[in-house]
Amino acid sequence: MSAAEHQRPFGDRRILVVSTNYAPELTGIGPYATQLAEHWAASGTRTDVLTGMPHYPAWRVDERYRGAWRREEDRHGVRVHRRRHYVPHRQTALRRATFEASVLVHGMLAPPPGRPDAVVSQMPSLAGGVIAARLARRHRVPHIPVVQDLMGAAAAQSGIRGGDRAAAVAARVERYALRGAALVGVIHESFVEGVTTLGVDPGRIRVVPNWTHVASPSGDRATTRARLGWPEDTPVLLHSGNMGLKQGLDVLVALARLAPDIKVVLMGDGNQRHLLREQAAGLENVEFLPPAEAEDFTDVLAAADVLAVTQRASVLDMSVPSKLTSYFVSGRPVVASVAAEGGTADEVRRSGAGVLVAPEDPAALLTVVRTLASDRTAADTLGANGPRYVEQHLGRQGGLARFDALLTEALEGAGAAAPGTRAERAGDIQGGEGR
Structure with missing residues (x-):
């Protein structure tokens, strides 16, 4: 690979990241989606993000975004497309379902313009997974969902009111979002069994752990x-x-x-x-x-x-x-x-x-x-x-490199994983560059 190719590993391709959470959110999944998109943009890749209005972890819309139906922003080379959605102050299965439905409807009615070359989604957002799967299918490009949480299991295990019924519905939606994916990333090998149960071939699962996104302490x-x-x-x-x-x-x-x-x-x-x-x-x-x-x-x-x-x-x-x-x-x-x-x-x-x-x-x-x-x-x-x-x-450079490898494999349409990336070798990853 030439120096220019190394600096621009995906050339002039366009990547769409779908994540309900994004900067300026500072905790949870938002920082990972943000650093991933900015990493690809910094390498010269045209990077778009379809996201919601900042609301986490307070579960209240950031006052700077209240009342806005849509917002377009350029953040560090990333084109960010925000769509309004319902934000429940308290969690019940019904309120969570309404939240997901509002994300889904507005995201599907107003997707980012243009054709991406690949769509990467951050789940647990069920709506984000469905939006990404449908956009990828519409444009006939790879969909690469990254499972940060399993919402079906979460509904069953977290104690949310109405969780048993919600778990069954969430599992069906997760199955829809994951089964047609080119590859599925999971942040921990303990998720592999659950994702496999949803109908994903284990040979298409890759372990891509999160990295540390904060600086070391510096104060006295x-x-x-x-x-x-x-x-x-x-x-x-x-x-x-x-x-x-x-x-x-x-x-x-x-x-x-x-x-x-x-x-x-x-x-x-x-x-x-x-x-x-x-x-x-x-x-x-x-x-x-x-x-x-x-x-x-x-x-x-x-x-x-x-x-x-x-x-x-x-x-x-x-x-x-x-x-x-x-x-x-x-x-x-x-x-x-x-x-x-x-x-x-x-x-x-x-x-x-x-x-x-x-x-x-x-x-x-x-x-x-x-x-x-x-x-x-x-x-x-x-x-x-x-x-x-x-x-x-847990270094950022290593974590982002694993996502580069995941995206490269999906774009190339490789039938077999590169050595050391298959889910069945998760133990090797965890003992080396993984967690």
């Missing part, structure tokens, strides 16, 4: 704690990110009730935030913070003593929290109150940066937090494993 830890009002002699247990049903964050409120000497900080937003505030009423050791600004985010994480990732006991194979990649960067120990057989537990084990605790068990969680808070050496040893894991397995 003591200074950050003082600014936040966290006393140096008070252990701080911090959860950052979405406050939704599947997180089961009531376990942290229950821990705070058991341990008034430990400060529990919930930083972020989500549809369960108001309920958690009600549960924590009267607990002086529980603090709610808004999402941190990008330039301050990892400094706040690093200022905590222990970082928490929690999930309901029923959550097994439908989600691997994107917050883990940020947690590992911070250099602080992670306590994971999650099912031992799920993908989240797999990541914590691989990293060596945390401790697993049975889900929905505040007393067990408290025991581990107390141990780490009292043994700084053990906590620092665990925490130091996180940045090493990031350097070895």
Whole structure:
């Protein structure tokens, strides 16, 4: 390959990325869709994004976009096409279905103009997967969905009201979006079985893990704690990110009730935030913070003593929290109150940066937090494993290169995967360049 071809691996091709979440959203799937599209645009590829109005994790439309039906933007070389949709402040199966339907209808009625050479979709958005599949079929080009969450499994496992009925419908929609795809990317090998069950040939599944999309901490830890009002002699247990049903964050409120000497900080937003505030009423050791600004985010994480990732006991194979990649960067120990057989537990084990605790068990969680808070050496040893894991397995350059390989294979229409990329070799990927 010549130097020019290396700089422009896809030549003058046009790529359409369909993702309900995109910048300026700072957490969840949005940053990955954004960095992927900007990476392709920076290489000279004509890149369009079909997305919604920024709303995550607050589940409220960003005030800068309220009232707009459509918005066209140029962001760092990417042409962004925004379409209005319904945003539910609280999650039920019906409200979620209305959200997806509104995304689908407006996206199909007003797709970006022109013919793409490939369509990449970020799921769990069911509507995004259907839009991408239909546009790819219309233009007879490859569709490459990337499964970040399995919505059918999510509806069944997350505890959302009406979830059983929603799970069946979501699974049918996922099957439609995935079965005709040229290739299917999954961010963790634990998703392979679920995607295969939806009718996808395992030979068309590729493991493309997410990468760390935030910078390493740079501020002085003591200074950050003082600014936040966290006393140096008070252990701080911090959860950052979405406050939704599947997180089961009531376990942290229950821990705070058991341990008034430990400060529990919930930083972020989500549809369960108001309920958690009600549960924590009267607990002086529980603090709610808004999402941190990008330039301050990892400094706040690093200022905590222990970082928490929690999930309901029923959550097994439908989600691997994107917050883990940020947690590992911070250099602080992670306590994971999650099912031992799920993908989240797999990541914590691989990293060596945390401790697993049975889900929905505040007393067990408290025991581990107390141990780490009292043994700084053990906590620092665990925490130091996180940045090493990031350097070895979660680098942005390596993550984007895997997506380049995925897109290249789909565009070339290769009948067989390149060595080391087939789903059945996921273990090799995880031990090397993958997670």
